[in-house]
Amino acid sequence: MTSRRNFIKKAGVLAAGSALPLSVVELSHANTEDNFTFAFISDSHIQQIKGNQFVQNWDRGLQRAVAEANLLDPKPDFIMYGGDIAQIGTAAEIDHGLEIMSALRGKTHYVMGEHDYYLDLGEHWSKRLGDQYYSFDHKGVHFVVLNSIVTTEEWTNKWSSGEERMGVMAGLDDPRGSPFMVGDVQRAWLEKDLKAIDDATPIVVFSHSPLQKLFANWNFWTDDAEQIQAILGRFDNVNVFYGHVHQIQYNQIGNIKFHSAMATAWPWPYPNSYAQATNYMPKLTVPMNRADPFFERDATGWQFIDIHSGKADLQYILPDNDDRKLAYNKDTGRPEDTQYQVKQKASQKHY
Amino acid sequence: MKLLTKISLVGCLLFGANVVIADEFTQETVDEAHAEFMSVVEKGRGLFVDPNLGSNGVVCAQCHPNGANTHPETYPKFQKQLGKVAPLWEMVNWCIRNPLEGMELDADDPDMAAIQAYIHYERRGVALAPGKK
Numbered sequence: 256m257t258s259r260r261n262f263i264k265k266a267g268v269l270a271a272g273s274a275l276p277l278s279v280v281e282l283s284h285a286n287t288e289d290n291f292t293f294a295f296i297s298d299s300h301i302q303q304i305k306g307n308q309f310v311q312n313w314d315r316g317l318q319r320a321v322a323e324a325n326l327l328d329p330k331p332d333f334i335m336y337g338g339d340i341a342q343i344g345t346a347a348e349i350d351h352g353l354e355i356m357s358a359l360r361g362k363t364h365y366v367m368g369e370h371d372y373y374l375d376l377g378e379h380w381s382k383r384l385g386d387q388y389y390s391f392d393h394k395g396v397h398f399v400v401l402n403s404i405v406t407t408e409e410w411t412n413k414w415s416s417g418e419e420r421m422g423v424m425a426g427l428d429d430p431r432g433s434p435f436m437v438g439d440v441q442r443a444w445l446e447k448d449l450k451a452i453d454d455a456t457p458i459v460v461f462s463h464s465p466l467q468k469l470f471a472n473w474n475f476w477t478d479d480a481e482q483i484q485a486i487l488g489r490f491d492n493v494n495v496f497y498g499h500v501h502q503i504q505y506n507q508i509g510n511i512k513f514h515s516a517m518a519t520a521w522p523w524p525y526p527n528s529y530a531q532a533t534n535y536m537p538k539l540t541v542p543m544n545r546a547d548p549f550f551e552r553d554a555t556g557w558q559f560i561d562i563h564s565g566k567a568d569l570q571y572i573l574p575d576n577d578d579r580k581l582a583y584n585k586d587t588g589r590p591e592d593t594q595y596q597v598k599q600k601a602s603q604k605h606y
Numbered sequence: 607m608k609l610l611t612k613i614s615l616v617g618c619l620l621f622g623a624n625v626v627i628a629d630e631f632t633q634e635t636v637d638e639a640h641a642e643f644m645s646v647v648e649k650g651r652g653l654f655v656d657p658n659l660g661s662n663g664v665v666c667a668q669c670h671p672n673g674a675n676t677h678p679e680t681y682p683k684f685q686k687q688l689g690k691v692a693p694l695w696e697m698v699n700w701c702i703r704n705p706l707e708g709m710e711l712d713a714d715d716p717d718m719a720a721i722q723a724y725i726h727y728e729r730r731g732v733a734l735a736p737g738k739k
Contacts, residue, residue, distance in 0.1 A: 300668075302662075304663055310662050310663065312664075426655060428672045521668065521669045529674040530730070530731055530732050531672070531728065531730070531731075546675070
C-alpha cells in the first residue's frame with residue numbers, strides 16, 4: 256500500500272501542469288505472493304486530421320496515461336488496453352496510437368473497440384495485435400478477452416463501404432447503429448475455453464462494451480449479455496472490466512462484478528442526462544463528478560487494479576479530481592467506493 | 607350517434623373551451639411552424655456531427671451525444687471561467703474555439719440558431735432553471 260501511495264505522489268507532481276487519466280486493478284489470493292496489479296487504459300480515440308496531424312487533445316490523454324502507468328510502483332504485471340484506440344479505425348490512427356502505447360514498459364494486451372473495427376472489420380487491428388478474442392492465465396487467475404462489439408451480418412453487410420459503416424457506428428447517438436453482441440461463435444468458444452476451469456478459479460473478463468444492459472441508445476449494452484452472464488454463472492469469483500462508456504460505472508449481478516474504465520480522450524454524459532430515453536443504470540454506481548468543460552483532461556483518466564483472492568480493487572487516476580477507489584467490501588460482498596459509499600461522502604448530481 | 611357527436615362537439619366549442627376561437631391558429635398554421643422549426647433542428651443536428659464546423663474534425667456529438675450535458679435550461683448562467691453571466695451561444699462558441707479548434711460563429715448566424723434549436727429540442731420537457739450550476 257505504501258508504495259502505491261508513493262506512486263500517487265509522483266503522479267500528483269506530474270499532474271500539476273495538466274491532467275492525466277489512469278486506472279489500476281488488484282486481484283487477491285489466499286497466498287499473498289499471488290496478489291498482483293495491472294494497469295488498465297482505455298478509449299483514446301486517436302483521431303487523424305490529415306497526414307501526420309492528429310487531434311492533440313486525444314494524443315495528450317493517452318501520452319499522459321502511458322507516462323503515469325510507467326511510474327507505477329509496484330510495477331504492474333501487465334497492462335490492459337480496453338478498446339477504441341482509434342476514432343475511425345484507419346491504419347494511420349491505429350499505428351499512431353500503438354506508437355504512443357509502445358512507450359509503456361511491460362506486456363500489453365488489447366481489447367477490440369467498435370472504433371477499431373467497423374472500417375475494415377478489424378483487419379488492420381488484427382494484423383498489428385493478433386486475435387480478436389483469446390484467454391491467458393496469470394498467477395492462478397484465468398483471463399478472457401472478448402470482442403463484444405460485433406453485430407448481425409445483415410447490418411454489417413448492408414453498407415456501400417467500410418467508411419460509411421464506420422461513420423454510422425462511430426456516432427454514439429446515431430439511430431442507424433446496431434446493438435453490440437458477442438455472438439454465437441465467441442460464446443461457443445467461451446464455453447469451450449472455460450470447460451476445464453475449476454469453479455474456484457478467479458475469472459477476469461475484458462470486453463469493450465459492458466456485458467450488461469444499461470442504456471440501449473448509446474450501446475451501453477451487449478445484446479447477448481444474459482447468455483454470457485449465464486456461462487460465467489458457475490464460478491465463485493468473476494470480475495468483468497470494460498471500456499466504451501467513458502465514465503465510472505460499477506455493478507454486481509449475481510456472482511459477477513462489473514467495473515468500467517475512464518477514457519483517456521473525453522468523458523461521456525451519464526444516460527440520465529438525456530431526458531428523452533429510459534436507462535437501467537446500476538443503483539450501486541456513485542457517479543464521477545461532472546466534467547469541467549474549461550479543463551480539457553477533466554473527467555478523463557486511467558486505472559490500476561489490485562487482484563487479491565479473486566477480488567478486485569480499482570483505483571481511478573483522475574487529473575482534476577480526487578482519485579476514486581473501488582474496493583471489494585467483505586461485509587456487504589460487493590464493490591464499493593471507499594469514500595463516497597463507505598464514508599457517505601456526497602457525490603455530484605448529474606442532470 | 608352521429609347527431610349526438612355533433613351536438614357534443616358544438617357543446618365543446620360553445621361552452622367547454624369558454625374562449626373566443628375566431629383567432630385560434632389553425633392546425634395548418636401550427637403544423638407549418640413545427641415543420642419550419644424541425645427543419646432548423648435537423649440542420650442543427652447536421653452541424654452537431656459536421657467535421658467541418660471546427661478545423662480538426664472533432665464534432666460536438668463526440669462529447670455530447672443527443673446534445674446531453676449541455677444543460678440549455680440553465681442559461682444564461684454565471685461561468686466563473688468567463689467571469690460573467692453567459693448565454694448558451696457563448697458556450698457553444700467556447701466549444702467551437704477549443705475542442706473543435708474552429709472559428710466562432712456570430713450570435714445571430716443561422717448556424718448558431720440551428721445548433722441551439724437542436725440542443726433545446728433534445729432537452730424538451732425539462733423545466734427552465736436559469737442560473738443553475
